[in-house]
Structures are given as structure tokens and as C-alpha cells.
Amino acid sequence: MEAQQKVYKQKEAPLLRTQKKPKRILRTIAGLFLLLFYFTLSSFALVLYGPFENMRRTVVGAVLTSRHPQYIEPFYSAETLNKYRPISMETMSEGTMHAGNFSQVHDAGIDVIPITTTKYSGSLLVIKDPKRLHVAVTKDLGNVGETVSGMVKRENAIAGINAGGFYDVKGKGTGGMPLGVTLSRGKYIGGYQGIAQPMIGLTKEGALVVGKYKYEELQKLGVQDAVSFGPQLVRDGQPFLKEEDDSWGIAPRSAIGQREDGAILLLALSGRGKNGIGASLLDCEEVMIENGATVAANLDGGYSTELYYKNEFLVEPSNPLGERYVATSFIVDGVGK
DSSP: OHHHHHHHHHHHHHHHHHHHHHHHHHHHHHHHHHHHHHHHHHHHHHHHHSSOHHHHHHHHHHHHTSSOGGGTGGGSOHHHHHHHSOOOTTOOOBTOBOOOOOTTOOOOOEEEEEEEOSSOEEEEEEESOGGGEEEEEOTTTTTOOBOHHHHHHHTTEEEEEEOSOEEOGGGOOSOOEESSOEEETTEEEEOOOSSOEEEEEEETTOOEEEEEEOHHHHHHHTEEEEEEOOOEEEETTEEOSOGGGOOSOSBOEEEEEEETTSOEEEEEEOOTTSSSSOBOHHHHHHHHHHTTEEEEEEEOOGGGOOEEETTEEEEOOOOTTOSOOBSEEEEEEOTTO
């Protein structure tokens, strides 16, 4: 009997050792999880309440301009939130217009300028003849939006960038209705006409108009294509925004500008893990001024940002689901159209 018990004990010993291994592994995983949780919580607290004011302004501003501002609101008082609340896209000068008549410009050239930094990358498309630029509107207006590449192909254009903001019809989130007054090739698309709104438009002679205007004022200026968005970035070749205005955080960005010779600048900067973390409004302002913009304005950004040229993305959408359905885009007509 004693011999049999020894045999049993010898057989049980290895089994007990193997039972201990899963427990050690579980304890190790649990310890790593707690360490990660502590690190995340500490970093979050450091950003929200630490001494790094610029970092806090960037992070809080980014959340407040996202679709989920409620995630940050419980951590601050209303007074503090107002301090970090992003500037309005209506931050524009009254009656700003890039003076000039470019009806005699017939240069069909288009330049592609790559933009590369440690924070973001992107492209600047330079369209020499500004009269080639027009606003395209979703073909299912009032229902659902359309992709920028879809608008470019449908209009037989050569390039396109997302343009103004949009309403989500019935909460579908598909960009079926443009935000504010919208004009396309001289046709009134929609929007309330009675109040001054942040406008980005082009006259028949190719001058880029940026500022707050009523519809009747746009008509007097001869604006043929327009969307409502902002804020303004450049006026008379000088920065329009101040450092304290840069409260939109870091994200993919789109912008439009014009040089003194009339050339249109279409800028798209990537972010949210797509070739960088993203750009601020001041980043866009800086790029525009460095490339000779005398006037410039911010366009809709985030998941809407993209730049499409010759059937390829110079800057592809950051949206993991692909191109976003938007209400409007700025498109560049092909030569001879």
C-alpha cells in the first residue's frame, strides 16, 4: 500500500506544478493591465490638470470640435470650458475680398507641392487659372451626400477637395444638405439669404471672396460659386488668426487660398494616424502664407478631409470606412471644359 501511495504522489507532483503556471500568467496579465490603466489615467489627469497649458488647450479644443464634446464637459466648469471653447467658424472680417480680375489668365498648369512635417503630411494643389474652380453639390440634395471622387468623376473634372459643412438629414450622418448659402456655377442651391454668413466664394473673374456676406452682397460681387464655412486664415497676405484663436485642436485639415497672381491653393493635411497626428488651424495658416496666399480660409476637416487629383488621392480620407459622404466640394474643371 505504501509503495502505491508513493507512486500516486510522484504522479500528482508534476500536475500541481503545471496548475500553478496559468495562475502566474493570469497574475502577470492582471499586473500589466493595472499598470497600463494607471499610466493612462495619470496621463489623462496630467493633460487635463497639469502645467502644460498648450497641450491642454489642444486636447480639449479637439474634443470640443469633435462629434462627442460630452466626453470632456464633466471635467471642467462652464467658465473653464468657455476658455477652451473653439473659436467660431464665423471668425471672419467683414467684407474681405481678394481684389483682382483674372479673366485674362488662361494658364492650364497645375502644380502639386508635397507637405511633410513630423506632425502631419499632405499636399498643396496649385491651380494657375482660378476660373477652373467651381462648387459641386451632391446629386441627391436633401437626402444623402456624395463622395468627392464621385463628384469629380460625375462632373468630368480633374481634381477635387471637400468644401463646406453640412446638416445630417434625419440624423443619417450622410451629408445631404449643405450648411448655409450655397452657389454652384451661378445657380442658387439653398441657404437662408437674410443674414451675413461666413462665406468662401469665387467670382466669374476668378477672384476668391472670403468674409461674412449676405446673399445679396454676394450677387453684387458677382460670386458664382460659394459655400459657407470658416474661419478665415489669411487676409492681405498676413495671418488672420492669433495664437489664442488656435483652439480647434489637431485633426486632418482642408483649406483654400489664392495668390496675388490669381492661382488657387487647395490644401489638405492628413491626421488621426494617416501619415501623422494632424494639423491645427495655425498650421494651415502658416502653410498658406509660406506659399504666397494673400487670402485663405478653412474648409470642413476631420473625416471629410481629402484631396483627389487625376483619379488618385493626394491625401486620402482618415475615415477607416473610406470616403465620407459630403454635401459640397470644390472641383477643378478639366482643360477645355
